[in-house]
Amino acid sequence: YGVTRLIGTDRDRDSLPRASEALAAFGDRVTLVHGDYRDMDAVLDAHGIGNVDGILLDLGVSSLQLEAEDRGFSFRRDEPLDMRMDQSRGETAAEKLAAVDETALADVIFQFGEERKSRRVARAIVRAREVGPLTSTAQLAVILRRGVGGRWQGIDPATRTFQALRIWVNEELEGLGPCIERAVARLIEPDDRHSGGRLAAIAFHSLEDPVVKHTLRALAHGEGATVRLLTKRPIEAGDEEVAKNPRARSAKLRGAQRIGRGRGR
Numbered sequence: 001y002g003v004t005r006l007i008g009t010d011r012d013r014d015s016l017p018r019a020s021e022a023l024a025a026f027g028d029r030v031t032l033v034h035g036d037y038r039d040m041d042a043v044l045d046a047h048g049i050g051n052v053d054g055i056l057l058d059l060g061v062s063s064l065q066l067e068a069e070d071r072g073f074s075f076r077r078d079e080p081l082d083m084r085m086d087q088s089r090g091e092t093a094a095e096k097l098a099a100v101d102e103t104a105l106a107d108v109i110f111q112f113g114e115e116r117k118s119r120r121v122a123r124a125i126v127r128a129r130e131v132g133p134l135t136s137t138a139q140l141a142v143i144l145r146r147g148v149g150g151r152w153q154g155i156d157p158a159t160r161t162f163q164a165l166r167i168w169v170n171e172e173l174e175g176l177g178p179c180i181e182r183a184v185a186r187l188i189e190p191d192d193r194h195s196g197g198r199l200a201a202i203a204f205h206s207l208e209d210p211v212v213k214h215t216l217r218a219l220a221h222g223e224g225a226t227v228r229l230l231t232k233r234p235i236e237a238g239d240e241e242v243a244k245n246p247r248a249r250s251a252k253l254r255g256a257q258r259i260g261r262g263r264g265r
Contacts, residue, residue: 003029003095004029004053005009005029005030005031006023006026006029006030006031006081007031007033007044007047007049008023008030008031008032008033009032009033009034009035009036009037009039009043010032010033010034010035010150011034011035011036011037011042011085011086011170012062012065012085012086012087013025013034013066013086013087013088014064014068015062016032016034018064019032020032021066024170026094026215031047034086034088034094036086037111038175038187040055040177040179040182040183041182041186044186047194050186051187051188051189051197052186052187052188052192053187053188053195053197053198053199054197054198054199054200055183055198055199055200056199056200056201056202057179057180057183057199057200057201057202058200058202059172059176059201059203059204059205059208060172060204060205060208061073061085061166061204063245063247065066065085067118067152070082071084071087072093072137073162073166074137074162075123075137075138075141075158075162077134077137077138078137078138078139078148078258079136079137079138080092080094080135080136080137081093081094081097081134081136081137081139081140082094082163083134083165083166083169083170084169086170086171086223090169090170091169091250092166093166093169094133094134094135094167095132095238096168096169097125097129098129098134099132102122102123102126103122103233105122105126106118106119106121106122106123106135107171108164108165108168109121109122109160109161109165110164112163112164112165112167112168112173112207113160113161113163113164113165113167113208114160114206115160115161115164117147117148117149120147120148120149120230121144121147121148121161122147122227123145123147124143124146125140125143125144125147125148134192137162140158140162141156141158141162144157144158144161144162145157145158149203167207171233172208173208173211174209176211176212177210177211177214177215177245178216180199180201180211180212180215180216180219181215181219183199184219184226184227184256184258185226187199187227187258189257189258189259189260190258190259190260194254195257196257196258196259197257197258198230198255198256198257198258199256199257200254200255201216201253201254201255201259202251202252202253203234203251203252203254204247204250204251204252205250209234209252210255212236212252212254213254216256217229218228219256220256225259226227226258226259227255227256227257228259229256229257229258230254230255230256230257231253231254231256234252234253234254235252235253235254235255236251236252236253237249237251253258
């Protein structure tokens with residue numbers, strides 16, 4: 001089959017040097033690109049690559065981003081209210097919060113954060129920005145806790161809205177289903193020498209995983225099926241892995257393998 005080649009993309013330019021260092025032993029067999037996974041077709045075309053043996057989609061925010069200073073993903077520290085995975089483009093969370101109306105903001109918080117008190121939280125944000133601009137994570141966290149109200153134990157009341165704003169700022173769910181469809185179209189079809197390319201997708205929150213699940217199921221059924229499912233249920237981290245990396249607790253991995261059209265099950 002020849003020498004294996006890896007094309008990797010990441011929206012966060014800061015992640016590329018780390019990946020390059022980790023994969024240095026593979027030399028020029030590895031190509032890393034600053035870009036969005038939704039640009040997959042353009043990236044592959046630019047490197048003269050048609051179909052591929054495998055695709056891995058590692059969705060959502062990374063631990064490096066959560067831990068990095070001055071990125072605004074976490075309210076555990078007081079940082080600028082940015083939240084962009086790609087700091088070279090798009091509006092920051094502060095800029096978007098300064099312009100959005102209350103109803104639209106409540107919808108964002110409810111849809112992406114599954115916050116039941118989304119209207120109260122949105123109202124608290126809008127009232128606070130009337131006093132002055134929202135510029136820091138600590139400032140916003142205080143507003144969110146007041147908006148949710150009541151006493152709390154365990155999960156911080158700011159958590160759901162921070163997730164919602166991060167997804168909103170980075171448009172994380174926009175085009176995810178079509179991206180998976182295009183990824184499948186890039187997989188090598190089975191022949192006498194190849195069993196068919198494989199796709200794996202790792203989702204980390206309850207909004208991503210259903211999109212992955214339903215998209216793959218749709219591609220696996222009917223006369224025009226293009227994949228067979230490799231995972232009836234998502235693969236989740238075991239106790240040992242969660243002990244080493246607590247953030248793996250929410251990860252769900254689903255896989256599918258390319259088939260010839262009309263051979264779905």
